[in-house]
Amino acid sequence: xxxxxxxxAALASGLALLMGSTALVVPTLAAAQAAQQAGVVxxxxxxxxxxxxxxxVLSYLPIxxxxxxxxxxxxxxxxxxxxxxxxADVKVELQGGDMxxxxxxxxxxxxxxxxxxxxxxxxxxxxxxxxxxRGIFTRAKVQQDVQRIVELYRRSGRISATVTPKIVELxxxxxxxxxxIDEGPKSGVLRVNFLGNKEFSDNDLRDVVVTEQTxxxxxxxxxxxxxxxxLEYDKEQLRKHYRNRGFYDFRVISAIAELAPDxxxxxxxxxxxxxxxxxxxxxxxxxxxxxxxxxxxxxxxPIRSGETYQDERIEQATDALTFAAxxxxxxxxxxxxRYTANKETNTVDVVFQVREGPRVYVERIDVTGNTxxxxxxxxxxxxxxxxxxxxxxxxxxxxxNIRALGFFKEVDIEEVPGSAPDRTGLQVxxxxxxxxxxxxxAGYSSVDQLVLDLGITERNFRGRGQSVRARVSxxxxxxxxxxxxxxxxxxxxxxxxxxDLYAYRLDxxxxxxxxxxxxxxxxxxxxxxxxxxxxSTRYTLRSDEVDIDSSLxxxxxxxxxxxxxxxxxxTSLVGYTYLYDRRNDPINPTRGxxxxxxxxxxxxxxxxxxxxxxxxxxxxxxxxxxxxxxVSGSAGFIAGFSGDTIRIxxxxxxxxxxxxxxxTAGIGPRDTNFSxxxxxxxxxxxxxTVELAIPTGLPEQYGIKAGLFADFGTLGLLDDADxxxxxxxxxxxTNLPYPPGTRDPAIVDDLSLxxxxxxxxxxxxxxxxxxxxxxxxxxxxxYDKTETFRFSTSTRF
Numbered sequence: 017x018x019x020x021x022x023x024x025a026a027l028a029s030g031l032a033l034l035m036g037s038t039a040l041v042v043p044t045l046a047a048a049q050a051a052q053q054a055g056v057v058x059x060x061x062x063x064x065x066x067x068x069x070x071x072x073v074l075s076y077l078p079i080x081x082x083x084x085x086x087x088x089x090x091x092x093x094x095x096x097x098x099x100x101x102x103x104a105d106v107k108v109e110l111q112g113g114d115m116x117x118x119x120x121x122x123x124x125x126x127x128x129x130x131x132x133x134x135x136x137x138x139x140x141x142x143x144x145x146x147x148x149x150r151g152i153f154t155r156a157k158v159q160q161d162v163q164r165i166v167e168l169y170r171r172s173g174r175i176s177a178t179v180t181p182k183i184v185e186l187x188x189x190x191x192x193x194x195x196x197i198d199e200g201p202k203s204g205v206l207r208v209n210f211l212g213n214k215e216f217s218d219n220d221l222r223d224v225v226v227t228e229q230t231x232x233x234x235x236x237x238x239x240x241x242x243x244x245x246x247l248e249y250d251k252e253q254l255r256k257h258y259r260n261r262g263f264y265d266f267r268v269i270s271a272i273a274e275l276a277p278d279x280x281x282x283x284x285x286x287x288x289x290x291x292x293x294x295x296x297x298x299x300x301x302x303x304x305x306x307x308x309x310x311x312x313x314x315x316x317x318p319i320r321s322g323e324t325y326q327d328e329r330i331e332q333a334t335d336a337l338t339f340a341a342x343x344x345x346x347x348x349x350x351x352x353x354r355y356t357a358n359k360e361t362n363t364v365d366v367v368f369q370v371r372e373g374p375r376v377y378v379e380r381i382d383v384t385g386n387t388x389x390x391x392x393x394x395x396x397x398x399x400x401x402x403x404x405x406x407x408x409x410x411x412x413x414x415x416x417n418i419r420a421l422g423f424f425k426e427v428d429i430e431e432v433p434g435s436a437p438d439r440t441g442l443q444v445x446x447x448x449x450x451x452x453x454x455x456x457x458a459g460y461s462s463v464d465q466l467v468l469d470l471g472i473t474e475r476n477f478r479g480r481g482q483s484v485r486a487r488v489s490x491x492x493x494x495x496x497x498x499x500x501x502x503x504x505x506x507x508x509x510x511x512x513x514x515x516d517l518y519a520y521r522l523d524x525x526x527x528x529x530x531x532x533x534x535x536x537x538x539x540x541x542x543x544x545x546x547x548x549x550x551x552s553t554r555y556t557l558r559s560d561e562v563d564i565d566s567s568l569x570x571x572x573x574x575x576x577x578x579x580x581x582x583x584x585x586x587t588s589l590v591g592y593t594y595l596y597d598r599r600n601d602p603i604n605p606t607r608g609x610x611x612x613x614x615x616x617x618x619x620x621x622x623x624x625x626x627x628x629x630x631x632x633x634x635x636x637x638x639x640x641x642x643x644x645x646x647v648s649g650s651a652g653f654i655a656g657f658s659g660d661t662i663r664i665x666x667x668x669x670x671x672x673x674x675x676x677x678x679x680t681a682g683i684g685p686r687d688t689n690f691s692x693x694x695x696x697x698x699x700x701x702x703x704x705t706v707e708l709a710i711p712t713g714l715p716e717q718y719g720i721k722a723g724l725f726a727d728f729g730t731l732g733l734l735d736d737a738d739x740x741x742x743x744x745x746x747x748x749x750t751n752l753p754y755p756p757g758t759r760d761p762a763i764v765d766d767l768s769l770x771x772x773x774x775x776x777x778x779x780x781x782x783x784x785x786x787x788x789x790x791x792x793x794x795x796x797x798x799y800d801k802t803e804t805f806r807f808s809t810s811t812r813f
Contacts, residue, residue, distance in 0.1 A: 057085050058113030065119055066189060068102060073117065076100055085110055093117070101154045123153045123183075123191045132197040135174060141195075144168050153183070153191055162195070169199060171243055176200035204281035212269070212288040216257075224257045225250040227284060247271045247284065258290065262324040264357060264364055265291030294325040297356075297363030301337070303370035305349075308341060313370065316340055325364050337370055342409025349373055349408075376406040379439040385446040386479075389423055393481040394444060396505060397421065406431075406440055413547070418446065420602035423476045425449035481505070483514070496520035512542035512552070522665070528681060528695040529568065530578050532665045533561045536587075549596045556589050557622075560665050576742035577687055577763065578694055581664040588622035591615055599636060606638030618666075619658070626662055628654040642711040649704040650674075661735040667697030670731045672806070675703055677727065677772025677791035682801035684731035685739075685765040693799055696734060696763070703729030707776070719780030728771040728795075739763050764799055771795040 059081050062070045078092045079085060090108050097106045097119065105120035127149050130141050145161040147153070162179045169177035177200050184192040205227055210218050222228075227246050251268045258266035269287040299321060301313045317333045334351050341349035350373035356365040381402055383394050397417035399410040411429050418427045426447040434440045477484040483502040498518030506513035515537065522532040536558025544550050561584040569579035592615060599608035611633040619625035634648035656662050671682030681695040707725040714720050741754040774791035789806045796802065 055085060055110050056113060057081050057083055057110070057115045060115045060117065063116060063118045064121070066121055067124070068119075068121060073097070073119065077117070079115070085115060101152050101157075121189060123185075123189045125149055125151050125153050126186055126190045126192050129192060129194045130197060131194060132199065135199050135202075136168065141165060141168070145195075147193060153193065158193065165195060165197070169197075171245065174199050174201070175203040205284060206281040207283045209283065209285040210288060211285060213290060215261075215263070215290055215293075221254065221257075221286075224253050225286075226253065244273070247273065250286070254286065254288065256327065258288075259325075259327040261326070262293035262295065263291050264294040264325050265289075267291075292362055294357070294362050294364050296321055296323050296325055296329075297358060297361070297365040299366050299368075301368045301370060305341070305370065305372055308370065310370075313337055313340060313368075317368065319366070330366065333368060337368055339409045339412070341370060342407045374438060376434075376438050376440050378402055378404050378406055378442055379434040380441040381444065382441065383444045383446070385424075386448065388448050389446070389476060389479045389481070393421075393423075393476075393479065394418055394446065398444070400442070411442070416600075416602055418444070421476075421481065422603070423448065423481075485516075495523070506541075510544055513540070515539045524681065524695070528578065528664070528697075529564060530581065530664060531563045533563065534665075535559050545594075548598050549594065551595075552593045554591050554593075555620075556587070556591070556616075558587050560585050560587060560663075562663070562665055576745055577696060577738050577760075578664060580742050585624055585663065586622040587618050587624045587666075588620045589616050589618035589624075590620055591617065591628075605636040606641075606644055607636060609633065609635040624663065624666070625658045625660040626654055626656045626666065628652070628666075642709070644709040646707045646709075647705070648707075649702070651700075651702040653700045655699065656735070661737050662699050664697060667699060668701045668731060669695065669697050670701055670703060670729070671801070675727050675729065675770070675772070676725065676774060676776075676789050676806070677793045677802060677804075678770065678796075679801040679803050682803070683770050683796075685734050685763065686799050687760075687763050688799055689760075689762040693801075696738065696765075698731040698733055698765075699735065700733040700767075701729065701731040703727065721778045723776045723778075724773075725776055726771065726773040726794075728769060730767045730769055732765050732767045734763070734765045739765055764797070766797070768797055769795050770797070770800065 057079060060074060060077065060079075062073045065073060076096050078096055079089050083089075093108055094106055097103055097117075102122055103119045104122045107116075107118040109116050109118075125147060128142070128145065128147055130138050133141060144164050146164075147157055147161055158181050162181055165179045166177060178198045180196040180198075182194045182196060184194065186192065208218075208222050208225065208227055210221050213221060227243075227250055248271075251271055254268055255266060267289050269289055271284065271286050273282045273284045275282055296319055299314075299317060299319050301310045301317060303310050303313065316336045318336065319329050319333055323329075330353050334353060337351045338349055341351070350369075350371045352369045352371075354367045354369060356367075357363075358365065378400055379402065381395070381398065381400070383391050386394060398414040399417070400407065400414065404410075415427055415429050418424065424446040426445075428445045430443045430445065432441040432443050472487055473483070473485045475483045481504050483500070483504075485498065485500040487496060487498050496518065498516060498520065500514065500516040500518075502512060502514035504512045517537045519535045520533075522534070524530055524532070536556060538554055538556035538558075540552060540554040542550060542552035562581045564579055564582055569576070569582075593612055594614070595610075595612040597608075597610045599605035599610055611631070613629070613631040615630075616626075616628045618628070630650070630652035632648070632650040634646060636644065636646050638644040652668055654662055654666065654668070668684075669681040670684060671678035672680035675683060681697070684698045684701075685696040687694045687696060705725060705727050707723050709721065709723045712720050712722050739759060740756075741758045741760045743753070743756070745754050745760075746752070747754050771794040772791050773794055774789060776790075777788040779786045779788075787807060791804055791806075793800075793802050
């Protein structure tokens with residue numbers, strides 16, 4: 017009695033073509049007929065096995081000695097052995113009481129070789145195929161990998177690519193597997209046509225679809241190649257485009273790709289039915305939940321009757337209602353919009369039905385993609401734990417918490433089915449990004465001045481979320497050595513704690529003729545107050561020494577107001593910062609606002625007494641993904657007490673990166689007695705910025721963004737003692753010292769408006785992010801210092 021499953025082609029020496037039938041090998045008719053003789057199995061003998069132990073073969077068989085072998089069991093035995101992928105051929109026969117199992121082992125793959133590939137890198141092909149060196153060779157796996165490679169080429173625009181697998185037999189049942197690839201030419205897109213469009217031109221719609229017409233200058237773009245899958249995506253993009261502009265009845269009738277007669281590319285034609293433009297009609301909210309006031313919910317819907325119909329507004333309203341219900345304590349809520357189109361009035365009535373959905377519990381939370389960051393660093397940012405009721409608002413908040421860490425390029429939280437209908441799993445997917453930073457910045461001013469700065473930090477030390485800064489900074493302005501450490505969860509609580517040790521020399525000789533040498537330290541703590549607010553506290557102890565070349569003061573070629581600031585002083589201060597953040601995204605906000613205020617009280621011991629208050633804020637509004645408006649501002653005031661005036665190194669200096677169009681310390685009070693026109697800083701400032709992100713017309717993969725900006729503000733308000741002639745100053749007319757309290761007219765201090773406008777370009781380059789600022793000053797004083805161009809960059813590791 018015997019059964020057999022034949023291999024379709026023996027592994028002949030040399031190269032053997034494998035692309036025959038794709039059907040699975042099945043038992044032959046002769047083998048089935050041979051198994052009709054039944055009998056009792058006394059023992060089982062395995063023949064033909066070389067690498068595989070007999071005990072391994074026996075473990076797969078569904079029959080044991082003493083059992084009766086019949087055709088059904090023989091068939092099961094064959095299928096069980098073939099399912100292991102270990103054997104190319106199997107034969108089962110009964111001789112007397114011996115069940116003889118004869119096997120032909122599948123060979124082991126020695127190496128996998130790709131030949132003929134130039135359009136795709138070998139690494140990409142290896143990632144795509146499933147066969148691996150030292151793996152078992154099976155024809156089915158190879159055929160599946162052939163289809164994978166062909167699909168990969170098809171997506172890259174090479175529709176005519178073919179792949180032929182071949183093997184080379186080696187000793188000891190080993191083979192080399194070769195994929196011979198004929199890539200063929202790229203199948204370009206000759207034209208993208210539209211039929212039925214009246215409201216939007218062909219050029220307008222070509223900007224909507226992803227598929228691009230092939231041009232010589234688009235050698236970096238993969239969208240200029242024909243891809244059938246991309247047509248489906250384009251149809252969805254067209255639908256979104258029209259439906260977000262009022263065309264409620266819009267549909268794509270067909271999308272057809274026709275190969276040119278000379279087969280050098282495709283012509284793609286989209287046939288459209290636009291319909292007419294609709295507007296929103298009656299907008300209502302219905303709810304059966306007693307704790308939710310439908311009138312309050314109605315106010316949260318960002319839609320008004322008479323506005324142009326947009327699908328995006330429906331989605332925004334659904335999200336707003338879902339979030340509001342979640343914030344009110346409803347972990348499971350179902351918001352469903354119901355549409356009623358009125359063709360007579362061309363309006364769409366929308367009813368948002370808010371119902372409590374079935375309660376679903378979080379069964380499991382998995383974190384993937386964190387190759388460096390430890391799991392607990394991510395999990396502690398989640399507002400849900402396993403066993404909690406699922407709440408979409410808390411999931412969205414958790415996602416923003418993880419993004420706010422700044423450790424990941426991408427963050428996504430997906431729902432996965434649980435073990436029961438009322439169970440769900442959450443899969444937190446992250447993509448690591450460099451968190452160390454080697455920074456370099458430079459600026460070019462209107463007086464040909466170059467400003468340089470270097471530094472190094474690590475914001476995710478050993479993947480534990482800790483921030484460590486060990487910095488040696490050498491620049492024309494600052495020479496600095498400092499060390500800082502921050503533990504975001506001190507003592508296992510939501511309490512940030514850290515300390516800093518630093519020593520730096522600030523050389524303002526190019527701007528204000530003085531240098532400051534500082535040695536200090538501070539400790540700080542931060543903790544949340546509410547979901548959207550946070551408080552941080554600090555204590556600082558430092559020693560400051562203001563130094564000016566005494567010969568310059570003796571010769572009176574620098575400001576005597578500065579000379580009066582020379583000396584060493586100890587500053588001991590306590591302070592706090594309050595932050596309130598309601599942005600929709602902590603990294604790239606398109607909605608919401610942010611505000612913080614801080615105060616420092618110097619005089620807890622030490623030689624300096626003052627109160628300093630600063631506040632910053634920002635508001636974001638995205639008109640769409642390309643145009644995002646940001647209005648931000650900052651203001652500060654510092655005042656001394658106990659008879660103290662504000663020292664030169666404690667005053668505010670503005671310009672450079674914080675007021676584009678002006679040099680560092682380029683605005684504010686100055687001593688114009690001398691040609692160097694020394695900056696004196698100010699006790700009060702207010703600066704505002706309006707910036708509009710604009711599209712560049714370049715593909716996103718280039719990483720280039722741009723924005724138009726306008727900066728405006730002021731700085732000034734010196735102490736009276738700093739605006740008067742200093743003791744010892746000689747009146748050149750009388751050759752006598754000026755009387756005490758005499759105002760020095762050369763010390764200018766006014767709170768006049770300064771303004772600039774220009775273009776900022778941000779480039780996510782291979783070496784790191786680079787920013788270029790091109791500025792034009794619109795309002796200034798004649799003693800201000802301006803610049804027209806500045807750039808800064810940093811490289812990350």
